[in-house]
Amino acid sequence: MHVEPGSCVQRIVGNIKTGVILKDVSMTVHSGEVLAVLGSKGLTVEQTLYHTPTKLTGYLKKSKVKQVMADLALSQVSNRCTDNLTQSEYRRLMIGVQLIKDPVILLLDEPTWDLDPLNTYLVVSILSNTAKKYGTAIVLTMEKPRSDVFPFLERVLYLCLGDVVYTGGTRQMLEYFNAIGFPCPQLENPLMYYLCLSTVDRRSRERFVESNHQISALVEKFKLEGGAFRKGSSITGPNHTLDHPISHGSKVPLLLGRPSSVSTGWTIFVRLLSATLNFKADGIRQIILRLFLLPLFFFFLWTFYREMKEFQHTYVTRNGLIFNCLAGVYFVGILNTILIFPIYRTRYFQESQEGLYGGTLFLLTYNAVSIPFSFLSTAGASAIIYPLIGSFQDTLDYLYFMLILWACYIFTEQQTMAILMIVKDQLSAAIFSIYITCVCLTLSSGILRSIKGLQDWLYYLTYATQTRYAAAFLNRKVFTHPTLNQALAFDSRHNCTNMNLIETSLLNGLNSPYCRYASGQSYLSERYSRDHTDVIFSGILEEDLNIGLTFAFALGMIVFNLFLYLIPLPAFVKAKFRE
Known part of the structure; x- marks a missing residue:
């Protein structure tokens, strides 16, 4: 397995190493066996991002790597080996490996697992900024959400036993649960409070049955009255009437709605135009x-x-x-x-x-x-x-x-x-x-x-x-x-004076010593006429027909490609x- 060879400048002054990653590596494993691949990692943070497969190469890729490291607060450890990273830095590096591919949607399973409060706040805030900066949709799971990450979560989805207890805007969540009789107590973390509300209590049989009935009631309530909240609309007043029931039952789409063809086409058009009209190497x-x-x-x-x-x-x-x-x-x-x-x-x-x-x-x-x-x-x-x-x-x-x-x-x-x-x-x-x-x-x-x-x-x-x-x-x-x-004369010294003689010699298959073509029309007749009709007025040189069919071929090829x-x-x- 080879990596990109890199330019001469990169090999001489750059800090991106090039060369062979694997040499003559082969292995055998049979069913029912466990094969362990052992060895030190050795690639740095910057190298890990640089060698992630993307469409970018050379200078553009190196610039993208530096930008991602800056976004994830990894610039100060760019040359550090991945073995020597802290848990928070390694989590951010793994996020960077995905971001370097410029994804449309990024799925993260417990990105803050086992992190201290400060690093949890750092990771979630970085993800929020990244989503806004690059327009990436980020979906993450959290088992124990802290209150300080509440401002960075635009939407939230509560699931219990495969059913939806609530999905919609994070700020509208407080209003919804307050409207159905479950207000969040003061000084409580609303994310954890409603997570506990949506969790089956298994401490005793009575609590298990009671919590199951409560969750079932919450699920049905949201199916009937949660449509507007699911869309993230801002609803004012405690006595509003909710309609737009969830038509898909208990299945919750992660992307709410599908953009129209016009919206998608406009996005692609702007992306193509921006890729062309820029002062980077590829744009130029x-x-x-x-x-x-x-x-x-x-x-x-x-x-x-x-x-x-x-x-x-x-x-x-x-x-x-x-x-x-x-x-x-x-x-x-x-x-x-x-x-x-x-x-x-x-x-x-x-x-x-x-x-x-x-x-x-x-x-x-x-x-x-x-x-x-x-x-x-x-x-x-x-x-x-x-x-x-x-x-x-x-x-x-x-x-x-x-x-x-x-x-x-x-x-x-x-x-x-x-x-x-x-x-x-x-x-x-x-x-x-x-x-x-x-x-x-x-x-x-x-x-x-x-x-x-x-x-x-x-x-x-x-x-x-x-x-x-x-x-x-x-x-x-x-x-x-x-x-x-x-x-037209043959040259500046020889002129064609007797045109009848010239035309006669041409018809007899003889060449004039000086003039082959009596006029532009005679030239066209030699190239296009298959009989003795006037080539100018025959269909093969008809102007409107020719320009129309030339464009018809171009338009036809466009339609064919579509x-x-x-x-x-x-x-x-x-x-x-x-x-």
Whole structure:
């Protein structure tokens, strides 16, 4: 068993030790035998917390460890061996081992057992502060609650023989028992007083029978009149009427009520947004990936293509520019998804197994965070490259250009998320998604290979790909631009003057010594026309159809994922995601 290797800085100056915990350890035990594992512990307080399995690593985990130690008043003993801790310090360390995992709910069985009054007060007050600070629900059992911990307990549940004597707000407890004729005497500890009231007295048969009848009466009383108190509402006046009876009989839920889907979704959304918009290392990394990676790639494209001239070779050059724009959007979408999504996917799998929320709600909230970022990123990237392929003053054409690229980004992001649903390894998922995208770009875009040159079955297969419609839209926008839809010279010294001769030579299968394309329309005909019809007015280059279907693929992939994440995973797939 190995621990995390740590960075060079951690190994040189850090106090977190790294290396091997267990070496070639094997053991045998048979049924009916007792095997004792003996040996000294040796890990310190800080090391115990650091080596607790969590999703955090490196600096983030070290910061979390220091924060938990500060919250639990363990900073002063961080380097002390666990064997040398006091009972109170060891209890707090065990609580810290659970808190380092950032739990939604923390269950503690007698965390103050056998502690002196001062340390009991310290532990309960720390738990109260932790619950408020991190929003963690803490459920603890106490056999002998002291009066000084009363202010730190928001709710209380009294159980006797499996039945509920009272559950609800701690402060409303006094009012409830006073209303049913059991006021707490002055100077008495109310927690212990009502605990004794809810305990069977076994000192004699008469007391046993009497206490049983009393507890049964208290249970029935609470079933009939304790509904409002169970909800923790503040009720004033001794003569109030209680309704809302407990409908679940004697079974008491530990979490009172289930948050609505809107509330849960909002919580997940805020958590995702706060994980992205922060100045920690992971937050900065996500901002760079989500907002600046695609514009950076398009800036590099701009440096290579900014010197394009209006000669014959510009048809091939602009064709390559369109291809690089599409490929860049697709591959950056895959890269961002592979580097960002798996962290949230792992947490979703963990929390969905606990019944907190489902896959559809998770994807809706994730898309609510991701899609606006992709829109801003694509808008910035498009603004960099669009002046090279069109008139920047034409705002509508720029908007179309940007929307096409944005739809492609969304599609490939959703495609990769679908693959990550069943493929845990990020590299395998990335390779698979890139392979699919490369096949579609090669066969369906009409850029690397002419559409009209495809076999019939491949040609009809392209109708099922987004790249066909996105590339067709961009090619039409670029090559029907007035700058290109005319006879262009071969270079600065050779001009094309006799267009009829050129067109005749092309039809006869001969190449002009200088000019291959009479116009942008002739270039499009070579790439897309499978017959002699006007390619511009044929369905394959129809603008509204192409932009509509490009977005239809993106939206369809989103809907497909929403249904995909509703499907229960097979056991062998779930096993891959257990961490």
